[in-house]
Amino acid sequence: MIEIKNLHKQFGNLEVLKGIDLTVNRGEVLSIIGASGSGKSTLLYCINGLESIQAGDITIDDIRVHDPKTDLNKLRQKLGMVFQQWNSFPHLTALENVALAPRIVKGKSKTEATEKAIEQLRHVGLESKINSYPSALSGGQQQRLAIARALAMEPEVMLFDEATSALDPELVGEVLDTMRMLASEGMTMICVTHEMSFARDVSDRVAYFHQGIMEEIGPPEQLFNNPQSAHTRNFLSKVR
Amino acid sequence: MDYNFHWQPVFRRLPELLLAALDTLQVAVLAIILGIILGLLLAVLKMNATGKLKPLNWFARSWIELARNTPVLLQLFFFGFGLGALGLHLSPFMIVLAALTFNCAGYLAENFRGGLQSIPETQLRAARSLGMSAPKAYYYILFPQVLRNVWHPLTNQIVWAVLMSSLGMLVGYQELAGSAQYFASRTYRIFEYFAVVAVIYYILVKLILALSRLVAWRIFRGQGGV
Ligand SMILES: Nc1ncnc2c1ncn2[C@@H]1O[C@H](COP(=O)(O)OP(=O)(O)O)[C@@H](O)[C@H]1O
Numbered sequence: 001m002i003e004i005k006n007l008h009k010q011f012g013n014l015e016v017l018k019g020i021d022l023t024v025n026r027g028e029v030l031s032i033i034g035a036s037g038s039g040k041s042t043l044l045y046c047i048n049g050l051e052s053i054q055a056g057d058i059t060i061d062d063i064r065v066h067d068p069k070t071d072l073n074k075l076r077q078k079l080g081m082v083f084q085q086w087n088s089f090p091h092l093t094a095l096e097n098v099a100l101a102p103r104i105v106k107g108k109s110k111t112e113a114t115e116k117a118i119e120q121l122r123h124v125g126l127e128s129k130i131n132s133y134p135s136a137l138s139g140g141q142q143q144r145l146a147i148a149r150a151l152a153m154e155p156e157v158m159l160f161d162e163a164t165s166a167l168d169p170e171l172v173g174e175v176l177d178t179m180r181m182l183a184s185e186g187m188t189m190i191c192v193t194h195e196m197s198f199a200r201d202v203s204d205r206v207a208y209f210h211q212g213i214m215e216e217i218g219p220p221e222q223l224f225n226n227p228q229s230a231h232t233r234n235f236l237s238k239v240r
Numbered sequence: 241m242d243y244n245f246h247w248q249p250v251f252r253r254l255p256e257l258l259l260a261a262l263d264t265l266q267v268a269v270l271a272i273i274l275g276i277i278l279g280l281l282l283a284v285l286k287m288n289a290t291g292k293l294k295p296l297n298w299f300a301r302s303w304i305e306l307a308r309n310t311p312v313l314l315q316l317f318f319f320g321f322g323l324g325a326l327g328l329h330l331s332p333f334m335i336v337l338a339a340l341t342f343n344c345a346g347y348l349a350e351n352f353r354g355g356l357q358s359i360p361e362t363q364l365r366a367a368r369s370l371g372m373s374a375p376k377a378y379y380y381i382l383f384p385q386v387l388r389n390v391w392h393p394l395t396n397q398i399v400w401a402v403l404m405s406s407l408g409m410l411v412g413y414q415e416l417a418g419s420a421q422y423f424a425s426r427t428y429r430i431f432e433y434f435a436v437v438a439v440i441y442y443i444l445v446k447l448i449l450a451l452s453r454l455v456a457w458r459i460f461r462g463q464g465g466v
């Protein structure tokens with residue numbers, strides 16, 4: 001459903017992605033691991049068109065993301081994204097955070113958007129926080145709120161950019177559990193992560209990024225137990 | 241000290257003074273509303289220095305510089321006598337309104353720019369990732385947060401506009417201070433008139449501050465106030 005062909009991305013003279021080829025199938029969970037600065041976040045931003053690309057092609061269900069004729073606002077409704085920095089909207093309650101986009105982007109009625117939002121908040125275990133503002137939520141709760149907010153748009157793919165990296169260790173579990181739940185529900189997911197056990201247990205495939213190149217990709221057993229590339233072996237020996 | 245206070249003539253004119261206070265409020269409120277709209281525009285133009293907007297960027301910068309770094313009195317004289325010398329004669333009301341708007345827009349533009357820049361860029365990214373167009377993201381996500389950031393400076397600017405409008409008497413605008421000047425010159429109760437008028441200004445400002453606090457409490461209380 002997502003097809004990336006020979007993707008090149010530069011910031012000025014800095015080449016951040018050096019020819020990425022990658023296909024993600026519907027219902028698949030792909031984890032991306034790799035050292036910081038290897039271009040993982042940039043890849044996600046290119047997929048939903050928040051960053052431009054210099055060469056290559058990304059298609060989502062045969063829609064070319066970087067075609068100037070593509071309506072990105074429409075396309076992004078298919079792609080939910082959760083960021084490393086929790087960025088719930090601080091001036092809105094949890095309920096409004098989730099209900100806003102369905103209302104103003106999809107044109108749903110206020111009642112329908114509210115009902116859906118409550119359902120999503122329940123889904124991620126925040127039903128008791130409906131009327132709380134983000135400032136009253138923990139980091140883990142804010143990340144779950146961000147997940148609910150993305151899910152309310154009924155996306156077909158979820159992109160996670162180190163959703164747990166900025167959290168205190170004791171809060172990581174609840175967010176990973178929510179991501180596990182989504183995976184078990186059959187959501188297509190691309191998860192940039194430093195949580196190796198999550199990548200190992202939940203993913204269908206794991207990709208290792210090294211300096212803008214996808215060095216290796218394969219099922220978790222293969223990538224973790226029998227890595228083919230010396231770079232991958234080196235990286236794994238450091239994180240374990 | 242053989243000056244005898246006579247308050248009676250002043251109190252007799254109280255209804256007229258209060259009506260003049262409404263003129264003061266009117267010109268100040270109009271200037272603030274126009275100043276907010278133009279200030280937002282100037283802020284956005286100042287932050288965009290590329291492409292087609294380049295000449296406008298220069299224009300916005302000059303406006304902001306002049307408004308903030310020259311005396312209000314001279315700004316007022318520019319719209320009065322300056323434009324008059326060029327053959328463009330505005331009514332006293334329009335002169336005051338134009339000068340106050342020019343000044344408020346310049347100050348507010350800098351406040352808005354600061355307020356916008358203190359919002360993390362990730363807020364815009366998150367909004368866009370949900371499929372919001374840029375105008376929707378600004379309207380629903382960024383501007384409400386800017387409003388909270390600039391609430392105090394905005395309130396101060398409203399107070400300033402009310403107080404600065406008193407300069408209007410120098411170009412013949414009969415607002416509160418101007419009316420007091422007029423009555424005082426006819427009755428020679430100069431001290432009494434200006435004392436009463438000062439009290440009226442004081443009460444106006446206190447009312448504005450109270451209103452500002454009330455509105456802020458209504459809209460920001462959930463977020464922990466301003
Ligand atoms: N907006 C930007 N402008 C310039 N350089 C950037 C920008 N975003 C990322 N980079 C650079 O691109 C490289 C890859 O960044 P990123 O995709 O964030 O890596 P990762 O997510 O794997 O840590 C880094 O060297 C980073 O400094």
Ligand SMILES: [Mg+2]
Pocket residue numbers: 040041042161162
């Ligand atoms: Mg990153």
